[in-house]
Amino acid sequence: SQKIEQNSEALNIQEGKTATLTCNYTNYSPAYLQWYRQDPGRGPVFLLLIRENEKEKRKERLKVTFDTTLKQSLFHITASQPADSATYLCALDIGNNDMRFGAGTRLTVKP
Amino acid sequence: NAGVMQNPRHLVRRRGQEARLRCSPMKGHSHVYWYRQLPEEGLKFMVYLQKENIIDESGMPKERFSAEFPKEGPSILRIQQVVRGDSAAYFCASSFRGEKLFFGSGTQLSVL
Numbered sequence: 001s002q003k004i005e006q007n008s009e010a011l012n013i014q015e016g017k018t019a020t021l022t023c024n025y026t027n028y029s030p031a032y033l034q035w036y037r038q039d040p041g042r043g044p045v046f047l048l049l050i051r052e053n054e055k056e057k058r059k060e061r062l063k064v065t066f067d068t069t070l071k072q073s074l075f076h077i078t079a080s081q082p083a084d085s086a087t088y089l090c091a092l093d094i095g096n097n098d099m100r101f102g103a104g105t106r107l108t109v110k111p
Numbered sequence: 112n113a114g115v116m117q118n119p120r121h122l123v124r125r126r127g128q129e130a131r132l133r134c135s136p137m138k139g140h141s142h143v144y145w146y147r148q149l150p151e152e153g154l155k156f157m158v159y160l161q162k163e164n165i166i167d168e169s170g171m172p173k174e175r176f177s178a179e180f181p182k183e184g185p186s187i188l189r190i191q192q193v194v195r196g197d198s199a200a201y202f203c204a205s206s207f208r209g210e211k212l213f214f215g216s217g218t219q220l221s222v223l
Contacts, residue, residue: 009151032210043115043202043214044154089153097209098167099144103153 002027004092004102012108019077021105023090026071028100030092033066033073038087038104047088048075080109113137115205116185117215124193125223132188132218136205143186144204144212145171145178154202160186193222 007022023033032051036044050057050066050073057064063076077084087104094100116135124130136143141162146154156170160180171178175193180186190197200219204212 034211036212043204043216044212046211046213049210091212093209096166097142097206098159099209099212100156101146101154 002094004028004090004100006088006090006102006105008105009103010106010108012110013080015080015082015109015111017080019080019084019107019109021075021088021090021107023073023075023102024071025092028071028092028094029068030094032093033064034091034093034099035062035064035073035075036089036091036101038089044089044101077107080107082109082111085109115203115213115215117201117203117218119218120216121219121221123221123223126194127192130190130193130197130220130222132190132201132203132220133185134188134203134205134215135185136203137213140205140207140213142206142209143180144206145186145188146202146204148200148202148217157188157201190220193220195222198222 003026005024034049035047038044048064050064061078065074085108087106089104090102091099118133143160145157158171158178159167175191177189200217202217204214206212
C-alpha cells in the first residue's frame with residue numbers, strides 16, 4: 001500500500017540545537033517533495049520544494065535532502081528557536097501535481 | 112494579491128442539513144485542492160480540481176460529498192445530510208500550476 005510516514009508525532013529539542021525531521025514514503029515515485037509548517041488553528045505554509053534530481057536544498061536555517069533510493073526526505077532546522085515550534089508536514093507529488101501529506105511532526109523548541 | 116479565502120470560518124449544522132464550504136483561490140491560480148483535518152492529525156486528501164474539471168476525487172466519499180470549481184466563482188465543497196463524523200476542519204489550497212500550495216485559514220465544521 002502507499003504510505004507517507006513522518007518519523008514521530010512529537011519532537012522536543014533545546015534552543016540552539018538542530019532539529020531533524022524525517023519523511024519516508026512507500027510505493028510512490030514523486031517528481032518532487034515539499035515541506036510545510038502549520039501553526040495551531042491555521043492553514044499550512046509552504047517552506048521548501050525539492051525535486052527528484054536534487055539532493056539538497058537550503059533556505060536560511062532550513063535544509064532539505066531527498067534520497068529517491070531510500071525513499072526518504074530529511075528536514076533540518078539549524079540553530080533552532082522557540083519560534084520554530086510548530087507542526088511540520090511533508091507532502092509528495094503523486095503525479096500530475098496531485099499532492100498527498102504526511103501526518104506531521106510536532107516540534108517543540110525549549111528555551 | 113489576496114490570499115486564499117475560505118468562508119465561512121466556522122459553520123454549525125444539525126444532522127441531516129447541508130454544508131456548503133467556499134474557497135476563492137488566489138488570483139491566477141487554476142488548481143484547487145481540498146483537505147480535511149481532525150485535531151492532532153494530518154491533512155487527508157479529498158479532491159483536486161482544475162478549472163471546471165475534477166482531476167482526482169479519490170479521497171472523497173462517493174455519497175453525500177461533491178465538489179466543483181466553475182469557470183467563474185469560487186470552488187464549492189458540498190456535504191449533504193451531514194453526520195457528526197463530518198465535524199472537522201476543511202482546508203482549501205490553490206496553486207498556479209501545481210507544486211507550491213497556498214492554503215486558506217480553513218472552515219471548522221461542527222455538526223450537532
